[in-house]
Amino acid sequence: MPYSAPLNEIKADLFKGLAHPVRIRVLELLAEADERTVADLLDQTGLEASHLSQHLRVLRGYGLVVSERSGSSVSYRLAHPTVAGLLGAARALLRDVIDERGRLAGESA
16 A cells, blocks of 8 residues: 555555454564564464465565565564554453453443
């Protein structure tokens, strides 16, 4: 998406990159460490190499991760530290939503 698009469209495009549980899991794993090898990500996610590769390609395309090759090994890291902050904010928001729903369900029982 071109950067000349309205900010709300650019944001929506970013969230498309986040719109899969595997991609969220990969980002969370990368947020826990400075970088991880593809072999480590495969081990941590249990995915087949081709599936992980597809998700990493999407994350790279949206500018969320960057890769670096060292010999035959490829490592990934978050492209921006703010990605970890975004994941943390989403976790906090979801906790609040779940707590509120639980409170409302308790009141209606």
